[in-house]
Amino acid sequence: MGKIIIEYLEGKKIYACKNCNVHLSNQDYLTSKQFTGKSGTAFLFEKGVNYLTGIPEDKRLRTGLHTTQDIMCIKCQTYLGWKYLHAYEQSEKYKEGKIILEKLFLTKIKWN
Amino acid sequence: MQVYDNLALQEVQSISIDDSPERLKEIVRMILQELSQMGYDDACKILEDESQTKLDTTQMSELKESFLNGDYENILQQLDFSDMINRKLQYEIQKQLYLEIVQQRNYEQAVNLLRQLSEFNEQESQVLAKMIFLPEDASQLYVQLGIPMDQREQRLQLYQKTLNLLNFGDFSLKTQFDKVIDQSLEYQIKRCPYHNDSNENKNYSLLIDHNCQSYQIPKNNSILFQGFDDEVWIAKFSNSGTWIGCATKKNSIYIISKEQQQKISKAHQMDINSLVFSSDDKLLFSASNDKKINCYDVQTAQIKVTMSQHTNEVLCLAYFKNQLFSGGVDGWIGIWQDNGKLVNQIKSKVVKNILLTDQYLLLHNAAIFSITVIENDSKFNKIITHMEEQELIVSSAVSQNQQFLVLNVSKEKPKLHLWSLKTFQKLHVFFGFQVKGIEMKCCFGSKKDNYVCVGSQDGKVYFFNKNNQLQQNVIDGHNQPINFVDWHSQTAQLLTASDDKTVKIWIQDHVEQQQIINIANEYDQPINSQQGEIVEEQDDQEDEEYQQQSEGDQSF
Numbered sequence: 001m002g003k004i005i006i007e008y009l010e011g012k013k014i015y016a017c018k019n020c021n022v023h024l025s026n027q028d029y030l031t032s033k034q035f036t037g038k039s040g041t042a043f044l045f046e047k048g049v050n051y052l053t054g055i056p057e058d059k060r061l062r063t064g065l066h067t068t069q070d071i072m073c074i075k076c077q078t079y080l081g082w083k084y085l086h087a088y089e090q091s092e093k094y095k096e097g098k099i100i101l102e103k104l105f106l107t108k109i110k111w112n
Numbered sequence: 113m114q115v116y117d118n119l120a121l122q123e124v125q126s127i128s129i130d131d132s133p134e135r136l137k138e139i140v141r142m143i144l145q146e147l148s149q150m151g152y153d154d155a156c157k158i159l160e161d162e163s164q165t166k167l168d169t170t171q172m173s174e175l176k177e178s179f180l181n182g183d184y185e186n187i188l189q190q191l192d193f194s195d196m197i198n199r200k201l202q203y204e205i206q207k208q209l210y211l212e213i214v215q216q217r218n219y220e221q222a223v224n225l226l227r228q229l230s231e232f233n234e235q236e237s238q239v240l241a242k243m244i245f246l247p248e249d250a251s252q253l254y255v256q257l258g259i260p261m262d263q264r265e266q267r268l269q270l271y272q273k274t275l276n277l278l279n280f281g282d283f284s285l286k287t288q289f290d291k292v293i294d295q296s297l298e299y300q301i302k303r304c305p306y307h308n309d310s311n312e313n314k315n316y317s318l319l320i321d322h323n324c325q326s327y328q329i330p331k332n333n334s335i336l337f338q339g340f341d342d343e344v345w346i347a348k349f350s351n352s353g354t355w356i357g358c359a360t361k362k363n364s365i366y367i368i369s370k371e372q373q374q375k376i377s378k379a380h381q382m383d384i385n386s387l388v389f390s391s392d393d394k395l396l397f398s399a400s401n402d403k404k405i406n407c408y409d410v411q412t413a414q415i416k417v418t419m420s421q422h423t424n425e426v427l428c429l430a431y432f433k434n435q436l437f438s439g440g441v442d443g444w445i446g447i448w449q450d451n452g453k454l455v456n457q458i459k460s461k462v463v464k465n466i467l468l469t470d471q472y473l474l475l476h477n478a479a480i481f482s483i484t485v486i487e488n489d490s491k492f493n494k495i496i497t498h499m500e501e502q503e504l505i506v507s508s509a510v511s512q513n514q515q516f517l518v519l520n521v522s523k524e525k526p527k528l529h530l531w532s533l534k535t536f537q538k539l540h541v542f543f544g545f546q547v548k549g550i551e552m553k554c555c556f557g558s559k560k561d562n563y564v565c566v567g568s569q570d571g572k573v574y575f576f577n578k579n580n581q582l583q584q585n586v587i588d589g590h591n592q593p594i595n596f597v598d599w600h601s602q603t604a605q606l607l608t609a610s611d612d613k614t615v616k617i618w619i620q621d622h623v624e625q626q627q628i629i630n631i632a633n634e635y636d637q638p639i640n641s642q643q644g645e646i647v648e649e650q651d652d653q654e655d656e657e658y659q660q661q662s663e664g665d666q667s668f
């Protein structure tokens with residue numbers, strides 16, 4: 001398998017995989033903390049790095065029908081959240097392309 | 113080798129002789145022109161008769177006549193002055209005019225002309241000015257200017273200069289043949305898959321197709337080290353080439369040579385990112401995601417000191433002139449003594465690799481797509497430039513002669529970029545190897561750093577000639593993906609490390625029998641948390657000792 005190529009982020013607060021410390025997103029990309037995932041509190045991010053995506057699936061969420069795919073850590077393959085590919089409701093379109101990371105699987109790296 | 117044969121075949125197929133009448137005529141005219149310029153008038157006449165091709169010289173003779181008659185007005189009309197070359201020609205003609213006017217003692221017009229001349233070449237104009245004011249020194253001044261005394265000779269020289277400086281109608285100039293030869297040689301060198309630009313092969317000829325031999329490629333496997341506990345991610349030669357430092361996926365470190373193999377199990381808690389030997393090969397340093405840098409005694413494989421000041425993953429190490437450099441995610445470069453004492457800190461970005469030359473400290477940034485070039489003085493605060501890439505730089509290496517940098521930018525598509533450290537320009541792109549999401553180390557190697565080498569996902573090793581973009585050579589390295597290549601310049605040995613849990617040494621010469629060295633597990637030290645603690649305690653003591661020593665040094 002070899003050593004997987006990892007991207008790194010810079011910024012005051014970085015969100016990383018709790019299991020293996022791989023950088024996933026940072027505060028600049030954080031859009032909302034008001035989401036709920038399988039494990040509880042979840043964050044919506046504009047974008048992220050170092051994740052793998054699963055098969056696209058149609059899911060009925062609280063806010064309506066969406067096409068999503070699971071997100072796993074590129075290094076340790078831990079489930080982290082999901083990515084919005086398509087929102088059927090007009091009011092939910094803003095989520096398309098954005099990602100959800102569940103708080104339980106995240107660790108924060110702070111600088112100074 | 114296969115690849116080269118294909119290239120050679122393509123080359124042969126692409127050569128077809130254009131025997132159209134225009135081409136033949138052109139060849140004959142070029143020869144005629146060359147013969148005429150060399151003064152072989154008889155040969156020229158015979159060729160003209162036999163080929164029924166006339167060297168049309170009327171336009172030329174008119175021009176020559178104008179020069180010899182000093183009819184500069186006519187010349188200037190015939191020639192179209194547009195670019196820089198013609199500006200130089202105009203200067204030459206005006207200079208001749210000036211010399212003739214001075215001879216006629218028409219000083220007023222001469223001074224006017226001198227003003228124009230000084231705009232183009234101030235230095236020479238000062239010499240020319242002396243022609244007016246120091247006429248008694250004229251002969252000496254002519255020598256200084258490299259101009260003959262006799263006017264007819266002066267005019268002939270000007271005519272020759274003119275021919276050299278411009279293309280006149282469809283009549284090519286004297287140096288055209290020379291130019292064609294230069295271009296052809298350059299082309300041959302560009303097409304030479306094994307090209308080696310070291311001094312011994314400087315005699316190129318058009319009479320034979322130029323091709324360097326591929327002797328420099330270490331394609332024969334001399335030693336196979338097997339029995340590693342997992343995928344080998346790093347394998348690096350020591351400075352002398354005697355020792356090899358290896359790190360595996362299980363975070364074990366191996367310090368091996370032909371005679372002796374030692375294993376340090378669980379050297380780190382997390383991934384090992386870098387290994388580096390001290391200049392004297394006595395110490396091996398390792399950097400890890402566990403935020404620590406360890407220092408081992410190469411002979412005994414015993415840990416000497418652990419440096420724990422980094423607050424995040426340590427991604428890279430470099431050793432330069434008795435100092436260890438470290439960098440990583442926490443945004444500072446540490447400069448350390450062998451005893452583990454931190455002597456300097458430099459603010460940085462997230463740094464994936466540190467490369468040092470006598471002139472520069474190069475920081476390979478991991479969060480932005482660039483290399484920061486910093487002056488290698490003791491302060492490290494002068495940024496020379498940033499070498500910008502369009503995508504993530506995965507790995508990087510600098511050539512032994514410190515003139516080139518190779519960057520692996522294979523995150524999306526496998527490719528290497530060769531940069532010059534003189535001009536900071538991108539020179540070549542190399543591709544053909546396979547990588548998918550895996551960090552692949554690349555390196556320079558062979559005499560004069562002629563090749564760039566990279567491993568491939570398919571277990572092959574690719575060699576690219578740094579002089580051109582042709583694929584050089586491919587060897588079947590391993591059965592599984594290669595993670596690391598290191599080419600030792602003095603011993604000309606190549607090291608490859610693979611997922612197949614082996615490390616191989618490759619040499620240029622024919623190998624009678626491959627040597628297989630089993631890295632037995634007998635060197636395994638049992639690991640338990642207790643021992644780990646004891647080791648750390650010992651470290652602390654050593655730390656203190658070293659500090660005391662260094663304090664003593666300071667007071668001294």
Ligand SMILES: [Zn+2]
Pocket residue numbers: 017018019020021022073074075076077078
């Ligand atoms: Zn992870």
